[in-house]
Amino acid sequence: MVQLPGDAEELARCLADPEWRLFSGCLYKIMIKGDGDDADEAQVMPFRPNRAQRRFIRRLWHRNLILKARQLGFTTLICLMWLDHALFNANQRCGIIAQDLEAVATIFRDKVRFAYDNLPEEIRQRFPLKRDSNVELLFSHNNSSVRVATSMRSGTIHRLHVSEFGKICAKYPQKAQEVMTGSIPAVPTNGILVIESTAEGREGEFFAMVEQAKGKFLSRLPLTVRDYRFHFYAWWQEPKYRLPAAEVPITRDEHEYFDKIEGEMECRIDPDQRAWYVATKRADFSGKEERMWQEYPSTPDEAFQISTEGNYYAKDMVALRKRGGITRVPVLDLPVNTFWDIGNADGCALWFHQILRGEDRFIGYYEEHGEDLRHYVKHLQSRGWVFGTHFLPHDADHKRLGDYNRSVKEQLQALLPGQRFVIVPRVTELITGIYATRKHLKGCYIDAEGCKDGIVRLEGYRKKFNRADNRFIDEPDKSNGCSEGADSMRQWAQAKELGMVDEAAGVASGYSYNEAPAPDWRM
Structure with missing residues (x-):
């Protein structure tokens, strides 16, 4: 168990360092899914950023657009970043936009509120609450707050995270338009905006924003404070996505697919990674390639090769692309x-x-x-x-x-x-x-x-x-x-x-x- 520094002067020095607060594992705790026999029980763990999260923190910009594979923990990371910012900076408004009320409740309860409640007791006492609701924490010591909602329009939002924006665009286009016209303009140029999602088809604001940000990234031109920095996180970049290769038979076509990705992305996908991908595709998605492309993309373009459930020609366009049509x-x-x-x-x-x-x-x-x-x-x-x-x-x-x-x-x-x-x-x-x-x-x-x-x-x-x-x-x-x-x-x-x-x-x-x-x- 990681302990806080015992010396008051050393503790003050550590608390003044945002990197120590997030990286040390001393302040913030998270709930994670159990593995093996404990798969149905949540486990409480000190938070330490994983590889993808560390990479994102290093590349953080004023405006950020994340296209990602599932379960890399970006919502958890950003909730903790916003909570940390509100705790240690005065008069700040930090917000998280979720796709629906159920997601609002889950994110606030299991990520924001849980992290605050599980701060070390002597630290939490320094940050008393002025207002405590089901969607917001307002701190009395510095008038800063963290709020989770389905939209945010009023006032200035110094830190804003839009979670699963692709799903919002696909299922709630009017809400997506409200985010674009109301919430995003509320973030000042010296604030930080993070929009993240898995892909949800080749239409809507999220797809258009990804295409524009990706184009800017490929051009290697410098970014202004209003440009989005493009962040892509493929499944093969996550170390935990692997299974023993001997346990999973892989077809020639599947190996050819991995070989193609290796050439395109200049990466190596080892046998254990290939085994995990194939096993996940077969077990979780009934062998449907298009669902893997969407939920666990290998390349940015692949993520948008298929629209989501509800598309009339989803399977037909996948088959057409696969055939070379x-x-x-x-x-x-x-x-x-x-x-x-x-x-x-x-x-x-x-x-x-x-x-x-x-x-x-x-x-x-x-x-x-x-x-x-x-x-x-x-x-x-x-x-x-x-x-x-x-x-x-x-x-x-x-x-x-x-x-x-x-x-x-x-x-x-x-x-x-x-x-x-x-x-x-x-x-x-x-x-x-x-x-x-x-x-x-x-x-x-x-x-x-x-x-x-x-x-x-x-x-x-x-x-x-x-x-x-x-x-x-x-x-x-x-x-x-x-x-x-x-x-x-x-x-x-x-x-x-x-x-x-x-x-x-x-x-x-x-x-x-x-x-x-x-x-x-x-x-």
Whole structure:
């Protein structure tokens, strides 16, 4: 058991050192899960930062963005850092934002309050409480406080931690917006902000912030006080993630995966680490690679390869990536088809498609909002391609009195005379079209760069989340901007299911699809 220094002068010197207070194990205690026979019982241990936590403390910046594997203890670390800061600095407001009320209660009780209650008695007596509630500790000796809540808007917050922001963005987009517009601006430039999470799909504020911070990190440009420092912590960096290799059979494909990661990340994943990863994937996630990528990422990009539960095309996009279907797809000297969705919220999305020997190849994607049809026609003309067939959704045939009693199809025919437009029949049940999309995604190829935004839309197309029942319901969530892109891809699948795509290929004159050369573009 680590003891406090017995000499008063030495104790005063130690307490004046923030590193000693956090690293020595003398002040703060934490609860950890037991192992083996004691797995169901929590154990009380002196806190000493682990490798990932020490690395984070060394790289701490004014604004910090953490993308991480599970169970590395960052929420525990930051709760103790904020508590420590409040105890030893006057008039400071320290806050932790959690995803829901249950998480608020757990974090406050098991991390903040537990650490305070278990301070050495002679130390705790120096820091009496002025206010003690279920979510906040306010100290009477210096008027500083630590609070846990689902949002924080009032006043200045000198230290702010947003826990599992990816989950907040995925399940509570309005709350995420409130964090962005209310809580984050409350942190002054001389304060410290930490946002951390595991990945939750390729949409939402967390994904956008990670992409921006990662880009800044890769550019090696100096950070301003308003820039986020990017912190990534892979599972293979955690020493405890290992099992005896002799106990876990590993397939050739799994070894090839680890070899690929070693080359990409310039690391070594030893046999015991590989055994832990494979055993965890099989036992905890039923062998689902996409769940491991999300919860225990090996690379920053891998963390976002899959959206979370509730995404319509989650497994299909994983399978498409694994097959190599998202790759470089060059534009060939062949007609280009378009598949449209014209949204009710003034949004429009188009996929650009070619077909070679029955192979569906998507070479581009475009979307915009608040523009009329002339804008999209101008964009089509700017591409410089020869177009085959434009596939429109069923409502494009409806006449609109506000548009001189002309349908969208008729307006496009007037703007693009001589081009071919067809209407894709409506399906009576949305899920029928989704099933068709899943079916035909298995064999298509999508250009990774030209369709980058469209891929994000497919991976972000998700069900609505019912907060009252705490579950996803089988109805598309149109709040994240992904529905138009996903629906325009669905027009392709529905048209293909009816034979309309192959028919359009045959209608195009002057092109021999069967005789066109097939370049080696999948390399």
